[in-house]
Amino acid sequence: METKNIGLRNIPIADTKISLIDGEKGKLIYRGFDVLDLTKNSNFEECCFLLLHDHLPNRIEFNEFTTKLKEARAIPEQMQKNMKNWRKNAHPMDVLQAFVAALAGYYDEQGSEKEISQQRAINLISKVPTIIASWERVRNDKEPIQPDPELSHASNFLYMLTGNKPDKEMERVFDVCLILHADHTFNASTFAAREVASTRAHMYSAVSAAVGALSGELHGGANYEVMKMLLDIKDENNATNWVKSRIEKGDRIMGMGHAVYKTVDPRSMVLKGLSKKLSEKTGLPWYNITKKVEETTSEIMKNRKERDIFPNVDLYSASVYYMLNIPMDLNTPIFAISRVSGWAAHVIEEKFAEAAPKPMLYRPKATYVGKYEGPQGCNYIPIEERK
Template sequence: MTATKGLEGIVAAASSISSIIDGVLTYRGINIDDLAENASFEEVAYLLWYGKLPNRAELNQLQQQLDEYAVIPQQVIDQIKLYPNGTNSMAALRSAVSSLALYDEEANDMSAEANQRKAIKLQAKLPTVVAAFARIREGKEPVAPKKGVSIAYNFLYMLTGEEPAEVAVKALDQALVLHADHELNASTFAARVTVATLSDIYSGVTSAIGALKGPLHGGANEAVMVMLEEIGSFDNVESYINNALANKVKIMGFGHRVYKNGDPRAKHLQHMSKELGKLKGNMDLFNMSVKIEELVTGQKGLKPNVDFYSASVYTNLGIQRDLFTPIFAISRVSGWTAHILEQYQDNRLIRPRADYVGPSNVKYVPIEDR
């Protein structure tokens, strides 16, 4: 046996949910460009779960289910209020999602129908959890979700307590579409490994959130914003980036394990960043980002990935940077749960082998002789 570090290039599962072929990302065979330009996030979630785009009646039914399940138990809100000051937002989300299982009477019901309902419940509740955490840590009471509005609208409304602008809702909705699924990424693989033991869907999503928390996965967009804040202004971009590249410092938000010719999602987020900058009357973040891209791509040949421009998009939406990765989770839970449902349908325990490289033929030495 020979180990493949990071399982790079290893095909570990057959899936009909999403694909990355020759640099083209599709959900259920539909190009991400087509979905980003035309579909709502709710349509995309339905597509991932059911394998087809919904008709009007099916979309209305899904909206009603999302409305019904969006409220989270008071006990979970009370738990969030007990989290220590400075709690990491992804740690808070991981803990809250795990606890949601305690208040779901179907948590251990492994029927296909119950698991499908739990997928919708998780999709409905994650935005409420993230918004509640964001407000509670500021000493504010959570805002209850509205009915009959999109997930993007509801999240911005619950976060601020104010009706969001149409352009802000559209921008967030498109960002959710772009992040919804991405083949067998680290967090999705973690979810599938967990439920392959026939553990429950809440355990699978909790595992996925733990994987997404890392800066080499979901945390990259937050790291991009940290970099932009450190640079400070457009005039400092060139010296900062040149110095970082000269010292072999990794520039977050560039390059991708799978995409060799650029992430197809990045251009949509770049456009959103530009439009939101115009709306706010402040193009600083966008202009800095474009200059960074020019320098990094020009010198290293690396192109921006989905994380790079999402940092300025979320910041221009007035969202604190430590909520970037939880928003990623709000979107990706649609893909996680689709993969979990697929794993249940044709399950086999995921149990790879390791290439042992330690010592051999070692004899036990009694403790008195050590």
Template sequence: MSAEIVSVKNIGLRGVAVADTKISFIDGQKGVLIYRGYRIEELAERSTFLEVAYLLLEGNLPSKEELSRFEEKVKAGRELPQHVITALKAMPKTADPMDVLQASVPMLAPDDPDLQGAGRNANVNMAIRLIARMPAVAAAWNRIRNGLEPLPPDTNLAHAENFLWQLKGEKPDPEIAKDLDVCLVLHADHTFNASTFACREVASTRAHMYAAVTAGIGALSGSLHGGANTRVMGMLLELADVPDVEQWVKDQIDHGNRIMGMGHAVYKTIDPRAVYLKEMATRLGKKTGQEKWDYLSKTVERVAVREFDRRGKSEIRPNVDFFSAPVYHMMGIPRDLFTPIFAISRIAGWCSHIIEEKFAEAQDKPMLYRPQAEYVGQYCGLMGCVYEPVDSRR
């Protein structure tokens, strides 16, 4: 067994570089996140989700004309095929939205005219349709499970606006729609996390984009990856009836219990995305008259940071999930749709990584991921164990 394999065994590939990428970069010590060379702060303040999606897919910011054409393509792809609507209506109304989303992506594949296309342009076209239709699936399912008919897309509305319209059946407040668009920008990519690596690993087999995205959604559905903001909101709802929130936080930390939304596998300081969501939570609290959620989240943050600092754990700070929870809640989005919204955003990054994996420039990179494992099971020598007939076994 090689020394290289020994050095990375049983660490979940943490710190192991498995491929080059030009899509995004993280400096966890300094709290830096970059998409294609652009700081997340500038993109959150000045860009839109579809402009960022173009940037991730194409590698450069679009001209005005390029962005307009891209937006029109996304709008043209919003309509769900009827067979998908029919399938959604046949599903149990208690189905988890992430399971529904994952099941829907393969059903979208046969409707895509570029499915058999091997070139980059065909893959970009598939990505555009997925960016357009992921919100439509989530919104349609939420209405169907509540006994309502899915709504057609409105081509006069921008991306986040249209999702809120199809979700709720009423034209959204422009400021709230803009805030949701910023949320989508903040979640659009995050290098080789579990779901992105799942997408790239499947893409390395030369499976089509829909198969790779399905794998990514499956990875995101796991409790160690997606869903943290759902649990943060559950914590805040519980704290609404707690008389002494400060003491509750201290007790949690004293007993070694986790504070949901605090700490990150990569960032050793505050998550740069959390900065924008924290300010957004304050503004939304005032706008919607739900300031208690902003107050509770900031109280938990303040006490937790103080207590972690006292214990020499200054690297534990709020992550993107901590403040996205009250933000989505104040927008009126159901808790079990928080993770699908993550997917609605991350689809831009997933597709970009799939395309990069399929058309990698590095000639020395094997096409197929094939890690090696160390066998630690039963061993009876090179000839193997002696097979005994079933009647002879005890």
């Protein structure tokens, strides 16, 4: 009997304490905390600690943790020199994947296996933004900007990227974006990280694999496609006809619909508010165009009585990043700046979970539907005798 490829959807494969998606209620939970509550009251560094340690830090723990993050921000000078050997049009995700893997060759962390994994988690959370900002500078023939220990995680990245320190409002907008993207259970990239970790490979290998999975347009590349759509529409008055034309052709409207959420993606609600705020601040039209795309798509699908469709995290994040002056092809690497905290937490859980102190090697079963023995089998014919 042939087994259809359903992408492991709705098939539980492991327990986790890290995050929960309630698709029916439209909730996302980090270690018991509603992500909407965290975006109102917390910051990205605190959320990283929560994901890694299963509790919110007290003041001493928070100060120690943020100090470690700041001390680990710089990347080796040789790594930045090596970037100059790459072609300038190399995709930022390819650069990121390569240099994440390369970190293993630069650092020799000491301690127990779990302590080493925690050190590598700090290294990755701190250095991924520096790798991305350095590449953006290098490919534009500019010298990389070194991290500023006086700045927050969000503010420091924007500073290293542009050379300008963002105002508090812009800093907070980006900080909230990082919180929203920090984890999302067993998505494709997280599953890739855990699968590699299950072989007992180290943290850098697992996260490099996750970066590779994130690079695909069906996963991390979707908000890039959303921004291309908005630039194509150009004006709010063009949105309705543009959407109708695409749907009539059977094309998908990027940023609409989700594989897990059956109602509104809670992250999209926050990002919608951020997009509106930035549009009002900058005078740019992207929020209004995006809102029109959302409304038109929802109305058409409802009139067809097919299903209700709601915006996902990509619809409004695209315009938010664009209005933060982040180059479009850095949208997916920005995703990685945040999600690396979740990847690291999942790798540690995969390796050291109390219920399973040794990782169970992932080894799914496939149904072979090709040729075998009997009438459908293959007999080897020497190459000289083949027609």
